[in-house]
């Protein structure tokens with residue numbers, strides 16, 4: 001999808017990874033087969049297996065209905081993380097990353113704890129990178145970033161693992177035991193995770209002043225909001 005065809009809602013571009021109201025969760029019930037989480041239908045199981053885990057199934061209908069701005073579509077989030085695509089426009093961040101010392105990552109100040117300091121070395125995130133221009137647009141319009149954010153260039157983003165619902169075999173049935181589990185790719189528990197998002201580890205982090213970078217790039221005037 002190019003910049004021109006990116007869905008617009010109420011005059012604003014909607015990030016490519018955002019989920020839309022017309023997109024439906026069609027995840028079937030899970031079972032355990034050969035020690036791994038599976039769906040009853042082996043074809044569906046194969047189609048939903050990526051990176052060593054079974055993934056939730058959602059239909060694809062970007063741009064249809066209303067954007068669910070606080071939610072990411074699992075397949076689009078996974079693709080953006082795997083290829084370091086900008087979570088806003090969906091295009092590669094490689095060229096900008098090569099010129100600027102790594103892709104740009106943004107984290108909202110209010111996430112998880114309600115307050116946070118700069119992005120730290122080795123920190124993990126569910127948010128794919130952004131271009132400088134796309135990130136600058138986001139911090140002025142995106143509700144979860146309007147309260148504050150941290151920005152960093154990350155020279156070595158490393159795919160770390162997956163986020164989702166961890167299951168266990170208990171009392172003769174497979175049951176969810178942790179709805180917000182983060183499991184590393186080399187952890188055998190990955191076989192019992194119903195995955196919803198990919199997790200990136202941020203290494204060689206250089207926190208930046210996004211406003212100063214935007215001014216330098218001619219995206220805004222000095223002193224402008």
Ligand SMILES: [Zn+2]
Pocket residue numbers: 086087088089090091130131134
């Ligand atoms: Zn972009």
